[in-house]
Amino acid sequence: MNNPCPFSMQHAVKTGGVAAIELRQLSKRYKGARAPALNGIDLTVREGGFFGILGPNGAGKTTLMSVLGGLLKPSSGSVLINGQDLQRHRAAIKRVLGMVPQEPAIYPTLTARENLEYFGRMQGLTGKHLQSRVEACLEIAEISGEADQRVEHFSGGFKRRLNLVIGLIHEPRILILDEPTVAIDPHSRALIHQRLRELHAAGISILISTHYMEEAEQLCQEIAIMHHGRILVQGTVGDLLAMQRNETIQMQLTGDPPAALAQKLQKLPGLQNAFVSGRCVMVTAERPDEIAVQLMQTVHEHGLGVHSMGFGASSLEQVFLSLTESKAEK
Amino acid sequence: MKQNLTKLVASILKEARIIGRDRQALFLFFVMPVVFVLILSLALRDAFGERPGATFPVLVVAGDRGEISANVIRAFRSNSHLQLTESDHASEVQVRQWLIEGRYMFAVLIPPGATEQAKRRIGEMAARVPKELLTEKPVEVRVLADPALRGDYRKVLEGALSLALHGVEMRLGGEQLDQLLKTTLGERYVPMPDMEQTPVFMPIHSEVVTKERGDPTPTSVQQNAPAWTLLAMFFLTVPLSVSFIKEREQGSLFRLQTMTVPAWVVLGGKALPYFVINLIQMASILAVSVHVLPLLGGDRLDLGHSPLAILVMGASASLAAIGFGIAVAMYARTAEQAASFSSAVVMIMAALGGILVPKAVMPPLMQDLAVFSPLSWGLDGFQDVFVRGGAVMQVMPEALGLLAFSALCHGIAILRYESRI
Structure with missing residues (x-):
């Protein structure tokens, strides 16, 4: 039995036409695993949309990407790409999908140009069209000067850039990226972000998984937070921040709190969860206004004052932590 | 496609x-x-x-200077699988030591005067001396072998040695018979043709049988x-x-x-x-x-x-x-x-x-x-x-x-x- 998304905000998705990607009650359980890697995922990426999936390690992001790429069969549920079922129209769908895997999926002893030519041919490109696409991709990745160097001599950033443009060689209408900027230099990350914005502006539908909050905030129109194979919440960044507004209190203390403070806070009636990090305290509760006074009294009992206090999360990171930590507790 | x-x-x-x-x-x-x-x-x-090469080092101690030593040495020398060394004075103790040291794998010890002893024994036999009254004992040719020598190879070498000794036996017996005929027939005696020059059997040549012609x-x-x-x-x-x-x-x-x-x-x-x-x-x-x-x-x-x-x-x-x-x-x-x-x-x-x-x-x-x-x-x-x-x-x-x-x-x-x- 799949539980529905606890904080579903499907209304935020503008469904003007056929969705680029639509997942319906998608589940995947690996053989012998105790818990499913994906558990009743419902998700829609509209045509031309930029959708981010946030989640801690082990949340199921890569499994989801593998199902979308046709590498894994789902245990149940369906995947619709441009309205077509992935299982039934695999070949046609693969032609419009561009996959960018998490680790650079390239041949290290081939040059960048040879890698692009090879994968271009595998996508069915030939002749002048192939050559023009190879040159275009080298320019997009800003590695034209290194085109004839073996990839094994590339830096991590250059490998990631090449990894990205290989996914673009056949000009896909839908791009799926699995953590494309993990462990790379700021310049390469900025370049990849810039290229993704340009692709989005050109009408490409993009689905990206990441665990960088600022990346998701900067790039994505819509975001889903995933944890333990489930989507906890999805919507625009504004939606997510607003949703948490009525459930969160943040406090900045005047001094460093003792370790006992967090334990004391956890015992307050009506409080769901409490996080203490440095002089910052964040608590979640169904009725935060009802516990605000008790909260301040508890802080004072520990000889501390309140520098500032506010309702609602101020960043996506706070939303992410409050959701994933509270779900982990439960 | x-x-x-x-x-x-x-x-x-x-x-x-x-x-x-x-x-x-x-x-x-x-x-x-x-x-x-x-x-x-x-x-x-x-x-x-059947390639020849450096195979088994063999020693023949030819204490006898006569036909037996010559025949054994000739037989072993014609076998290209053997690396033959001759000695006319080595003692059995010395030969045993060489075998232990691995210098030789097979040694034949022919006692001094072996050919003369064989001739005397054949002479007594030709003179119809009863078996129990024969004064000459059979000639004892001894063989010493390295344990590392494969059993089948040892048997082959013993067979070759035996053949060489039988050859001498036949020859000496033939000589005695010839002498007897000469004495008995007098002027009517005509010597036997040399067996080595006029063999009874063709030289042995084995053919390897294959599916097609040729002998690979x-x-x-x-x-x-x-x-x-x-x-x-x-x-x-x-x-x-x-x-x-x-x-x-x-x-x-x-x-x-x-x-x-x-x-x-x-x-x-x-x-x-x-x-x-x-x-x-x-x-x-x-x-x-x-x-x-x-x-x-x-x-x-x-x-x-x-x-x-x-x-x-x-x-x-x-x-x-x-x-x-x-x-x-x-x-x-x-x-x-x-x-x-x-x-x-x-x-x-x-x-x-x-x-x-x-x-x-x-x-x-x-x-x-x-x-x-x-x-x-x-x-x-x-x-x-x-x-x-x-x-x-x-x-x-x-x-x-x-x-x-x-x-x-x-x-x-x-x-x-x-x-x-």
């Missing part, structure tokens, strides 16, 4: 580039097997066929060249499976699976360059065995009469090896697992199949078990051509067996590849 063939060609070129840039792999693929065949063919040259003798190189060619082919399963798993670990294989690339293109693109490498390996090993080995003192490989049969066997063995490598790659989780599993299985199949130890020297049970090794089928097929002069029809059973093994392995691999999506 045309588009998929284009993809296949691109995959083959990609793989060829990757292999071509790996110098260590190229060394292992082409230089190692050739060096191996050269060394083993030269080292084992005298363990096969199996040699070390005819065992080693196909054996090590097959082992090199099957050992290619290690780099093949490792390269496949590396591609999976690098993610490029998964990337291909997100594209419209059929399994046969991916597997074929990987397999065909290795097939070509296998054929080049075979050609280079055979070329070295034909042209280089004789220059180093080894035997020249006789390739038989059917190049097509050699090609059929090479291609079948290669496809079997590649199928095995790809099947291993599909099931192994890591490159280390694939490398250790495939090399272990190949070594077992090689040992079982008569590659490491010729089947001819195996006991019957092991020879029966060899039928389970594809390398054994390969070796039988090659030897049908090289040793027994067979053509394509003669190697078909072995070739079809290898192709069936290949088809089974490829089928398993494709099913596994497809089932992962």
Whole structure:
């Protein structure tokens, strides 16, 4: 039995036409695993949309990407790409999908140009069209000067850039990226972000998984937070921040709190969860206004004052932590 | 279909580039097997066929200066498998010490005056002296042997010695008979013709029976060249499976699976360059065995009469090896697992199949078990051509067996590849 998304905000998705990607009650359980890697995922990426999936390690992001790429069969549920079922129209769908895997999926002893030519041919490109696409991709990745160097001599950033443009060689209408900027230099990350914005502006539908909050905030129109194979919440960044507004209190203390403070806070009636990090305290509760006074009294009992206090999360990171930590507790 | 063939060609070129840039792999693929065949063919040259060479050091202590010593020495000297040393004064104690030191493997001690003693005994016998009144004892020729000398070889040497002694016995007996006739017949006596000049039997010449005409003798190189060619082919399963798993670990294989690339293109693109490498390996090993080995003192490989049969066997063995490598790659989780599993299985199949130890020297049970090794089928097929002069029809059973093994392995691999999506 799949539980529905606890904080579903499907209304935020503008469904003007056929969705680029639509997942319906998608589940995947690996053989012998105790818990499913994906558990009743419902998700829609509209045509031309930029959708981010946030989640801690082990949340199921890569499994989801593998199902979308046709590498894994789902245990149940369906995947619709441009309205077509992935299982039934695999070949046609693969032609419009561009996959960018998490680790650079390239041949290290081939040059960048040879890698692009090879994968271009595998996508069915030939002749002048192939050559023009190879040159275009080298320019997009800003590695034209290194085109004839073996990839094994590339830096991590250059490998990631090449990894990205290989996914673009056949000009896909839908791009799926699995953590494309993990462990790379700021310049390469900025370049990849810039290229993704340009692709989005050109009408490409993009689905990206990441665990960088600022990346998701900067790039994505819509975001889903995933944890333990489930989507906890999805919507625009504004939606997510607003949703948490009525459930969160943040406090900045005047001094460093003792370790006992967090334990004391956890015992307050009506409080769901409490996080203490440095002089910052964040608590979640169904009725935060009802516990605000008790909260301040508890802080004072520990000889501390309140520098500032506010309702609602101020960043996506706070939303992410409050959701994933509270779900982990439960 | 045309588009998929284009993809296949691109995959083959990609793989060829990757292999071509790996110098260590190229060394292992082409230089190692050739060096191996050269060394083993030269080292084992005298363990096969009828090649003479430095074999057994044999000592004859000829205490007797007469006919017995001369005949024994002549008999042993005519055997090119023996390295003969003569002595006329060494003591038995000294000879025993030499054998313990490993200086000789077989020693014959002929006592002083042995020929005269034999003549006297024959003279008494010719004079019809009753057996119990004979004063001369039989001549005692002693043999001492190194325990390292194989029992069958020792028996052969004892047989040769016995034959030489019987020759002397016959000759001396003939002389006595001749003398008796001369005395009895007086002027009517006509001497017997010399038996050595007018033999009763033709010299023995054994003919090796083959399927076709000719008389090819199996040699070390005819065992080693196909054996090590097959082992090199099957050992290619290690780099093949490792390269496949590396591609999976690098993610490029998964990337291909997100594209419209059929399994046969991916597997074929990987397999065909290795097939070509296998054929080049075979050609280079055979070329070295034909042209280089004789220059180093080894035997020249006789390739038989059917190049097509050699090609059929090479291609079948290669496809079997590649199928095995790809099947291993599909099931192994890591490159280390694939490398250790495939090399272990190949070594077992090689040992079982008569590659490491010729089947001819195996006991019957092991020879029966060899039928389970594809390398054994390969070796039988090659030897049908090289040793027994067979053509394509003669190697078909072995070739079809290898192709069936290949088809089974490829089928398993494709099913596994497809089932992962």
